[in-house]
Amino acid sequence: MTTQSLKPRQDSTQTQPTAAAVEPYGPIVLRLAPAVRLTDAQLEELCALNPDIRIELNAQGELELMPPALIITGKRNSRITARLDVWAEGDGRGIAVDSSGGFTLPNGALRSPDASWVLKTRLAELTDEQKRGFTQICPDFVIELRSSSDRLSVVRRKMDEYIANGARLGWLIDPLELRAHIYRPNTPVETLERPQSLSGEPELPGFTLDLNPIWEPAF
Numbered sequence: 077m078t079t080q081s082l083k084p085r086q087d088s089t090q091t092q093p094t095a096a097a098v099e100p101y102g103p104i105v106l107r108l109a110p111a112v113r114l115t116d117a118q119l120e121e122l123c124a125l126n127p128d129i130r131i132e133l134n135a136q137g138e139l140e141l142m143p144p145a146l147i148i149t150g151k152r153n154s155r156i157t158a159r160l161d162v163w164a165e166g167d168g169r170g171i172a173v174d175s176s177g178g179f180t181l182p183n184g185a186l187r188s189p190d191a192s193w194v195l196k197t198r199l200a201e202l203t204d205e206q207k208r209g210f211t212q213i214c215p216d217f218v219i220e221l222r223s224s225s226d227r228l229s230v231v232r233r234k235m236d237e238y239i240a241n242g243a244r245l246g247w248l249i250d251p252l253e254l255r256a257h258i259y260r261p262n263t264p265v266e267t268l269e270r271p272q273s274l275s276g277e278p279e280l281p282g283f284t285l286d287l288n289p290i291w292e293p294a295f
Contacts, residue, residue, distance in 0.1 A: 102227035103140035133186035
């Protein structure tokens, strides 16, 4: 699988340079170590006390804080999660998780993908301690839906992190640039220009996600 060559779009009618687009601000990073080291229980309580803030923890022990997603992103993400959940129920081998689910990855980062799927056989192998709080496992499949506040470089690094920590398939869906990026271990990232759908084969047999509603205005 090869990465498609992407060329910047040019408007032949444009004669004057325009100001650069404002880059999304990305997460606010709060550095804690070495002054403070949160336990899993403390981090879980912190998330519960601040439900209006999306909180993740990176591998360096820093908190990454983001505001809630806009309603447009929420509607798109709801559609994606619903489709994945329907497929997972029919397939029966794993469980689908929405963006409220937190996973502690092998590198120590706490991540909450916009949608994910985990094999039941892998969950059954976890100890009781690994199942407490934020489950200590990397999903087999992850989807990140880029919102207007997400820096593409930050989301790309997060996708690389999932793959490095055990995910077998990852989709970065970018409505801002009308592109989808496909991640697999030991494989160059595949970038598609406004694909109509994405197939989960062979990792998720029979799962196909229609992307046309994602590219269209939400309302």
